[in-house]
Amino acid sequence: MRADLLQDFLYLFAAVPVVAFGFGFCLHRSFDDLSFPSRAGLAYGFGALALCVEALLFSWIGVRWGVLGLGVPLLIVSAAAGLFFRQRARRSSGRSMPTAWLIACWSICCVSALSCALFVLSSRAVSVDFLLFYGVKAQRFALRRGIDLDLLRAQFFFHGVPQYPPLMPILEAWGALLAGRLPWRVGALISWIWFVAALTPMAPLLKRRIAAPAAATLTAFWAAALSLSFVISGFGGNGDAPLVFYETAAGLLVLTERDGTWSGRWFAGALMAGAVLTKQEGIVAAFLLAVGAWLRDRLEQRLSSLRGALPLLIPPAAAAALWALYRRLHAIPATIQLQTDLTKMPLSRLPAVVRECVLSMGAGCLGISWIFPTIALVLSWKRLRPVLPVLVVSGGLLGALVLTYAGYASTDLHVMVSDTFSRAAQPALSLLILGAGVAWFEGAPVDLRPAESRIGIQNSSPSRRLPD
Numbered sequence: 001m002r003a004d005l006l007q008d009f010l011y012l013f014a015a016v017p018v019v020a021f022g023f024g025f026c027l028h029r030s031f032d033d034l035s036f037p038s039r040a041g042l043a044y045g046f047g048a049l050a051l052c053v054e055a056l057l058f059s060w061i062g063v064r065w066g067v068l069g070l071g072v073p074l075l076i077v078s079a080a081a082g083l084f085f086r087q088r089a090r091r092s093s094g095r096s097m098p099t100a101w102l103i104a105c106w107s108i109c110c111v112s113a114l115s116c117a118l119f120v121l122s123s124r125a126v127s128v129d130f131l132l133f134y135g136v137k138a139q140r141f142a143l144r145r146g147i148d149l150d151l152l153r154a155q156f157f158f159h160g161v162p163q164y165p166p167l168m169p170i171l172e173a174w175g176a177l178l179a180g181r182l183p184w185r186v187g188a189l190i191s192w193i194w195f196v197a198a199l200t201p202m203a204p205l206l207k208r209r210i211a212a213p214a215a216a217t218l219t220a221f222w223a224a225a226l227s228l229s230f231v232i233s234g235f236g237g238n239g240d241a242p243l244v245f246y247e248t249a250a251g252l253l254v255l256t257e258r259d260g261t262w263s264g265r266w267f268a269g270a271l272m273a274g275a276v277l278t279k280q281e282g283i284v285a286a287f288l289l290a291v292g293a294w295l296r297d298r299l300e301q302r303l304s305s306l307r308g309a310l311p312l313l314i315p316p317a318a319a320a321a322l323w324a325l326y327r328r329l330h331a332i333p334a335t336i337q338l339q340t341d342l343t344k345m346p347l348s349r350l351p352a353v354v355r356e357c358v359l360s361m362g363a364g365c366l367g368i369s370w371i372f373p374t375i376a377l378v379l380s381w382k383r384l385r386p387v388l389p390v391l392v393v394s395g396g397l398l399g400a401l402v403l404t405y406a407g408y409a410s411t412d413l414h415v416m417v418s419d420t421f422s423r424a425a426q427p428a429l430s431l432l433i434l435g436a437g438v439a440w441f442e443g444a445p446v447d448l449r450p451a452e453s454r455i456g457i458q459n460s461s462p463s464r465r466l467p468d
Helices: 002-013 015-027 036-061 067-086 100-121 128-144 149-153 155-160 167-179 187-199 202-206 212-233 240-255 265-276 282-299 305-329 347-359 368-379 385-406 413-424 426-443
Strands: none
Touching: 002 015, 002 167, 002 187, 015 036, 015 067, 015 167, 036 067, 036 167, 036 187, 036 240, 036 265, 036 305, 067 167, 100 187, 100 212, 128 149, 128 155, 128 167, 128 187, 149 155, 167 187, 167 240, 187 212, 187 240, 202 212, 202 240, 202 426, 212 240, 212 368, 212 413, 212 426, 240 265, 240 282, 240 385, 240 426, 265 282, 265 305, 282 305, 282 385, 347 385, 347 413, 368 426, 385 413, 385 426, 413 426
16 A cells, blocks of 8 residues: 555656756746746646657667656756756846735635546546546556557557657656556546646736736636636546646747747747647647737737747647657557548538537536636727737637537537537637736736735736837
8 A cells, every 4th residue: 555655656756857857948038037836837848848759759769768768868958958048047026925815816726726636536537538548558658668659550459549649648657657657546637737837837927918916816717717627528637738738838928928039939839849749739729829929920010020930830840740750650550530521511510510519618617717708808809919829829729629510520419519629629718718818907907906015016017018
């Protein structure tokens, strides 16, 4: 029993080295106003991406995986990046004192995170995909000390979707290497770590655009809405949480960028590369984010708007090419083909698709998580230009879902939408909440602090418009 508990602890502790793998990059001046926990949340995403790419390359050239073999090179690279970026960092901004409203918002975030963890531990929010192929791949990768090509090519593993990008199984295999095995009892909690990692930098990044109380309010709403959606859709152990993390974090970096040099966009592009290596639909989101950023740059009359979109396209395109080339050279089959044929899509099917999607937006909260952001978006329609990048991604992903369902070959539309929409629409929901919230609070900031503690809040509020 004590050995099992130790393995459970080591599996979850494996997240700490992953943070260290990416923390050096978070010392760049683009993150100089973030606290240590906020940088650690972003670092977890960068570290997981670095680990995935390294593990892929090691398997490609035949180097067996090991805790030291994988970890030491990444720690050296992270340390070198930290030393390089630290010398060019600017002084961090001051920290504001917590107020009753801020404490209430953080309490909502903590309760949301705790409820997610409890539902996963009770197995009520564990994904069946974790048991069918994510966890199976991770266990076999750890035992094989590399990507198990025999498993991915196996005739009777067609349900395991061998063509799926490998970031999540590799990350789970990393924990299994450190623990000695994959602890199935707590293995799905890795998705909860992604949820917490997405929460930690959210409010500090939002404070670049809106006041601290508004940023805390928006973060609390996001935490409550996404935690309910995660639990209802059974997110434990699959790729939904990391996909939401990468697309949300990348959208936030573009939404809250502070200068016109686009230096931070390479980091946003790297996060989108993580999305591409997490799930196949990540490439669609990466393209939409680049289009949204280009469109905003054009409307704000920035110079070289096309060049500003390239950092958002190059890393995800490279990630997609890496996995596609690996699959092709190692003959990994595509066992599940897309069953959507847009050339034969009947327009008469669209009303039924939209109706089913709307009915599936409940997500455990009667659709409030969608209704409030939509109302804020409509009322803030004159202030949508600065938030175009995230709105283009959100709207584009929803449109892609509707077209997918409309052209789907199955006749049982209700089953298809009800089974998949709540989780497939989570990145769109996440970015809709953030985009609508920033547009609302930036145009009509609400000071929720007590009167005696409002001194200086106006001076600390960032500009409402991105500088040219």
